[in-house]
Amino acid sequence: MLGASPVRPNPGGACSGYLVEAGARRYLVDCGTGVLSRLLCHADLADLDAVVISHAHPDHCLDLVSVRQSLAYGPGPKRSAALPVYVGAAAHPTIVRLGAAFADGSAPFWEPWLAFRVFDGAAALDLDGVALHVAPTRHYVPCWAMRFEHAGRVLAYTADSGPCEALATLAAGAHLLIGEATLMARDGHAGAWGHMSAAEAARLAAEAGAERLILTHYDAALAPELHAAAARHAGDRPVDLAREGEVHVV
Ligand SMILES: [Zn+2]
Ligand SMILES: [Zn+2]
Numbered sequence: 001m002l003g004a005s006p007v008r009p010n011p012g013g014a015c016s017g018y019l020v021e022a023g024a025r026r027y028l029v030d031c032g033t034g035v036l037s038r039l040l041c042h043a044d045l046a047d048l049d050a051v052v053i054s055h056a057h058p059d060h061c062l063d064l065v066s067v068r069q070s071l072a073y074g075p076g077p078k079r080s081a082a083l084p085v086y087v088g089a090a091a092h093p094t095i096v097r098l099g100a101a102f103a104d105g106s107a108p109f110w111e112p113w114l115a116f117r118v119f120d121g122a123a124a125l126d127l128d129g130v131a132l133h134v135a136p137t138r139h140y141v142p143c144w145a146m147r148f149e150h151a152g153r154v155l156a157y158t159a160d161s162g163p164c165e166a167l168a169t170l171a172a173g174a175h176l177l178i179g180e181a182t183l184m185a186r187d188g189h190a191g192a193w194g195h196m197s198a199a200e201a202a203r204l205a206a207e208a209g210a211e212r213l214i215l216t217h218y219d220a221a222l223a224p225e226l227h228a229a230a231a232r233h234a235g236d237r238p239v240d241l242a243r244e245g246e247v248h249v250v
Contacts (some may be wrong), residue, residue: 001216002038002127002240004031008070013244014038015059018157018178027159029146032059034211036066038139038244045070046077050084050127051114054159055143064095064114065102068084069189071113082115086132111245119144129154130173135170137161139194145165145170153250154212160217162193163200173206178242179204180217180221181227202235216242 003014015032017023019042026043028035028051039045045067053061064085071079087095095116099109110116119125121144125132135146137158147170148155156171157178171177179201183189186197196204198215205213215231218224231239 001027001214001242001244001246001248002030002042003035004218004244005034005059006031006059006217006219008009011032013220015116016054016159016217017061019043020148020155022148025128025130025132025150027127027146027148028050030054030060030159031063033062033151035063036070038043041245043110044076045074045083049080050086050117052132052146053088054137054146054157055096055139055141057141057143057160058064060088060160060212061091061095061098062114065098067094068110068113072225082112083181084116084117085114086125088134088142088144089118092116092118093112104197113153117175133170137167138164143146147174148173155250156208158196158201158204159190160195164193168205168207169203171210173209174208175205176248177205177210177213178216178244179213181215181231182217182219184219184227198231198239199234202231202233202237205239206235210237212240214236214240214242214248218242 002017006012014034017032017035020027026040037107103109133147137143154174156174181198182195183197
């Protein structure tokens with residue numbers, strides 16, 4: 001768990017970011033504000049096989065700029081090839097524009113450090129033996145939830161989403177579901193269907209038959225323990241709060 005904060009980083013925390021290890025493979029899932037700093041506590045950029053970005057909101061992709069700067073100018077081992085970055089077709093132009101804003105003269109910003117691989121969700125992605133299935137979520141911009149399958153184990157991640165049927169299908173039978181829980185409760189957020197409450201995330205876990213649920217993308221100021229209690233009350237699965245730096249075995 002590299003970053004569990006919502007749109008604003010929680011004090012001392014980071015926005016969305018998860019280091020997923022499968023066998024010898026290492027993937028960075030989302031790269032929000034502050035994630036690189038957390039990642040470097042566990043892995044070097046030279047160790048990463050790829051980055052996967054759920055959508056082009058800053059709390060999920062802004063630290064790609066820091067990743068590029070680090071690859072270009074940082075210390076540590078150098079990569080032998082560009083770092084692959086999987087990004088949805090709708091998010092790609094936004095991230096290209098982000099790089100263009102920092103480009104120096106005619107030199108490109110992202111290349112040769114990052115290599116974007118654009119997906120549209122039509123087929124599962126094969127990340128060197130790790131299957132990555134994606135499904136569109138209910139959010140304010142196009143966003144992709146993810147399902148990683150490796151050696152018979154399944155990790156699902158909602159990314160940013162309101163409740164929607166596609167999530168339960170994607171997360172079916174997951175051994176671990178990382179579910180967003182931005183809202184303390186649906187009360188007062190009737191129109192905010194681009195996010196879930198903790199209880200809604202718990203109901204999703206139950207519906208999907210996920211073995212356990214870790215709540216993420218939550219505001220630390222909103223009494224997160226109460227958040228988790230609400231989820232436990234609404235669902236029937238073990239629930240934990242994502243804590244930056246924690247490791248979970250799927
Ligand atoms: Zn978002
Ligand atoms: Zn977000």
